[in-house]
Amino acid sequence: MAAQRLVTVGGPTLPIPSVTSSPCRPFSSFRSHRHHQSGAFWKRKTPTKILISLSSTSSGSKLAALPFDLSPPPIDHDLLETVTLAGAKVSDDGIIETFNNDDEALDAADNGVVVVDLSHFGRIRVSGEDRIQFLHNQSTANFECLHEGQGCDTVFVTPTARTIDIAHAWIMKNAVTLVVSPETCQSIIKMLNKYIFLADKVEIQDITKQTCLFVLLGPKSNQVMEDLKLGSLVGQAYGTHQHFSVSGMPITIGVGNVISEEGFSLLMSPAAAGSVWSTILSQGAIPMGSNAWETLRVLRGRPAPQKELTNEFNVLEAGLWNSISLNKGCYKGQETISRLITYNGVKQRLWGLCLSAPAEPGTPITLDGKKLGKVTSYASGRKESEHFGLGYIKRQTVSEGDTVTVGENVTGTVVEVPFLSRQCQPTQSSGS
Incomplete structure (x- = not known):
């Protein structure tokens, strides 16, 4: 009872x-x-x-x-x-x-x-007998190892593993509920419907307006x-x-x-x-x-669509290891991801930047006059003197604590950010 x-x-x-x-x-x-x-x-x-x-x-x-x-x-x-x-x-x-x-x-x-009202974020309901296999094939996480009452993060990517968005997924009794960014909800729904074939028992529903989401x-x-x-x-x-x-x-x-x-x-x-x-x-x-x-x-370093998650950067450069399965078989972007890992082909990575002054997204990041990357997001801190950014920087050019130049005269200190520091690169033999 x-x-x-x-x-x-x-x-x-x-x-x-x-x-x-x-x-x-x-x-x-x-x-x-x-x-x-x-x-x-x-x-x-x-x-x-x-x-x-x-x-x-x-x-x-x-x-x-x-x-x-x-x-x-x-x-x-x-x-x-x-x-x-x-x-x-x-x-x-x-x-x-x-x-x-x-x-x-x-x-x-x-x-x-x-408590935050995130009801403007997208909610997508994926139902039908083939829903698990369908999402397994269309995103980076291993849905087939999950059971009712569990959940995970997964990334929707292009066939060349460029990032579209991170989705927070709940495995329910009759459906999988996905929470996605407000900017990508409609495009993800359109993309998923595009890959449903006649024999697939899958239904996609936008339930954003019928639900509310708090964090x-x-x-x-x-x-x-x-x-x-x-x-x-x-x-x-x-x-x-x-x-x-x-x-x-x-x-x-x-x-x-x-x-x-x-x-x-x-x-x-x-x-x-x-x-x-x-x-x-x-x-x-x-x-x-x-x-x-x-x-x-x-401040936490969570990548966002149209900023850190774009067609310019791939899912490994974004550092989203907790959302990626390396051994689940074929899925969209899998071939590119495997090749990047095998040949150590990841050319840049996302860092946090403690800045001496504001910096607009798109501002170049340089070291000794050589361009290393660019700023993708900026936010002011709780004090007027606090400025923080996110940016992609070429690999093996900086380490945590190094100082770079942002734009013409803004100083930036390279730092780890909580969201990305918790990402754990899985091994080829893991069941993730």
Whole structure:
């Protein structure tokens, strides 16, 4: 029997049923509803208590996957209204840009806990009997060695192994859910559909607008999960995910996120987003907008499409070793990757740069007047004097701690960045 746990947001306690109970009935504290195959979506007038229903987590048992209702919710996405009333700046296309606390949020990412709305990132659902083999052949990770409830990072590349994007994948009971960058979602969907042949039992769906995505990160994120009675995920392998219910609506929570192996990702219905957001904030998390998130991305060294991930650089130059299988057989880009490894053909690599002043992407990086590479991303730090960048530099020309010149007179110190320093080059005999 599913266990039920209450997380207090404020207001009276309501006997909200889990999705494993009989069909939901409206309460006076809810307005407008419509029943769906997997339950009911509700719009809440005021925050009450959130009921989280967990499938059995006993040793050796499998969590039963809760099916997602992929039809659009019958209500407006009220999360943006909630954060706007709280003082957040929201762009015309619905992206939360800032909560006017960027420095505080960046500090919390290093020393506390932050929550970020990444609902503008793409979500792709790959279903059908051949979905695992299909993704196995179309990207760099070994999907055939994964099981339900596990996950991984994989890279979509061109036939010559040039990078398109990193995807964060969850292996679910009836589908694989991919989280991709907002810039690449539609092009990846188009590319995947192009490679589905008549005999393939594969279906590609864009579920971005039918779902919301939050990221929780920082050294205190584990404590937040414990306080929410979700400690069963703490300490699990990267990509491990479980399905829960919030007020009768499905939510999937996974270990890690698109920027770090630490922290958690939360995928849910837009109808649940406001309540989940308020609950996380009530546990002490600091909200972070997309402006600070971009700064954090650069500081952590996570490559991004149209910047570090372009047709100019291959997947090995980007250093994405944790996403690559060297022995899984034929897949798109595999021949080029194998040749680059065999003949030591990787000509450049991605580094972090501590800069003495701002530097625009595209600015050349030189040493003793000789061009070594170029800057691909720039971000200012929490102090006016802090400047940081990412850039590709020719291999065997610099080491960590070396000083280079960026542009005409900006000094740059070459440094390792957390995201890339955790990438571990696999051996040919590994099962990755």
